[in-house]
Amino acid sequence: MPAPSEPVHAGATVDAERFARIAHGVRTRSLPKAEWTHGAHLVFAVSLIDEHGLAGAEAAAPPLIRAYNEATGGVNDDKNGYHETLTVFFLRRVARFIEATPDALAPELATMLLASPLARSDYPLSFYSKALLFSVEARRDWTPPDLKPMDADD
Template sequence: MTDHLPRLFESDAAIMRIGEGLLARTLPRAEWTHEAHLAATTYVLLRRPDVDVDASLGDIIRAYNASVGGVNSDTEGYHETITRTFLAGVRLFLAEADRREPLFELVNDLLRSPIGKRDWPLRFYSPERLFSVEARRSWVRPDRASLP
């Protein structure tokens, strides 16, 4: 697994700006990083109970991508399996976390954890399966190991 150093957050306001920016489609495209994906997911799970994450996260991300000039296709943009895998990971991390405040420290702990690494889904999926068109379009089950 890679040892990419994550970009960490300095305040709860930074997390809120990303989460609300995603929902409102106002977050600058350059700020929609791996770290921002996990920060926004954590924010929405913990601070926006009005958002049904399971039912709407895919649509939220696809709409955001389109709003900043991105494309949701068979080769780029929204990826259902990666999104659902990281959503399961964030939920697992939160279930095991011993605190919820401050939010930015919780997100930074997530980013430093194995779950926060960019290649975490490859513990469960072969690259061929994870990066397939089928996995991008819809949820596919892991072929290496079950998700925790």
């Protein structure tokens, strides 16, 4: 695995090198686990959408995230690891964010995203009740929000 780098959190600046490090690190399962923060998840979402579009990102993300989790000692079960609803929710919200800023390059988009409400780890809770979001059903399969619709403004 590469030498550790400063983890990406809300408000961080993402240059091209940092962007590539995260995108490549998740794909090759070489990103140090301590760097797989919520911010890194968002950077990875931008990279997938930039490369594959939303539909392609929704198809590519599950196996990549599951494999990364397992490679770094994690498990993917009903309580830990890959969460389908959170993944799809963030991919769709990130795609919406990107559509509003069509001329920005991917690292610039990631930086702007990390300065947005989506960078808050509790962001989905304005759309989902805790009971629904943290249910086994939502972890396993895409589950629409129960508090406000996906296309609602922040």
